[in-house]
Amino acid sequence: METERPKVGRKRSEAARKAILRASLELLRERGYGKVTVDAIAERAGVGKQTMYRWWRSKADVVLEALTEEARVAIVDRDSNDLESDLGAFLKATFRLLNPPRALGPVMSGLMAEAQLDPAFGARFGDYIAWRRKSLGAIFQRAAERNELSADADIELLVDMVFGAMWYRLLLDRPISPKFATSLARTATRAARAQKS
Structure with missing residues (x-):
């Protein structure tokens, strides 16, 4: 991206x-x-x-590029052949980026606010979000291909659930800890497997 x-x-x-x-x-x-x-x-x-x-074009665009570069380095997708493990690793890496010492959580909130005020920047921020969604979706897709969940599982909904929980905590300044990453990965895995008929 x-x-x-x-x-x-x-x-x-x-x-x-x-x-x-x-x-x-x-x-x-x-x-x-x-x-x-x-x-x-x-x-x-x-x-x-x-x-x-x-x-x-703006401060927001500089910050978005800096954030993108940090995410490329910090959040490396891994394939351990287990959905819960892969989700946990992805979320822990994501949360490390948001928490000190990198402390980019408030920056993400600032960019989200900027995206609401500036439609042109909003489109560019949307590209960043789509890139992160694609990375998370790939984890669920691999699980479907391993038959951990049904081939027709609603992956978009699962991605919404995971990132929705993250953004809710981020915007309300609630803790986004490794413990939360583990719990969210476990809950999302159960939800994904419950879709399997």
């Missing part, structure tokens, strides 16, 4: 891009989403503000 970017200006310097994404994550952890500005990111990264606006 790639976030959409403006197609204007010079080719991006990879070193500058990494400095900007690193600076944005540092500032987000220090100040929170609402208090971070493009000016502050540019200053921390040692680049001009105009450089950032050549490459991204």
Whole structure:
């Protein structure tokens, strides 16, 4: 999944891009989403503000790209041949990204709010969400192929259940712990297997 970017200006310097994404994550952890500005990111990264606006449309787009890069590294899908184990590993990796020290849970909430206010950004954030849904859906799909659940199981509904529980806790600032990951994986596995006739 790639976030959409403006197609204007010079080719991006990879070193500058990494400095900007690193600076944005540092500032987000220090100040929170609402208090971070493009000016502050540019200053921390040692680049001009105009450089950032050549490459991204808004602060939200910079943050979304930083979040995407973090997720690519932090959330690695694994196939252990067991639905509950795979779900637990996926959720624990996801929750580690949201909790300290990475502490990107409040950032996700900020991006969700931004997506409600800016339809153009909302579409790009929707692409990120669709990418994460596809990754989770693949875990259920593999289970269906192993006959752990019925071949016609409602995978979209199962994904809604898992991510719905995560987002509910995230938006209400309730704990998203490893214990919750284990419990949610167990509950989702039972629900998935209950669909098997």
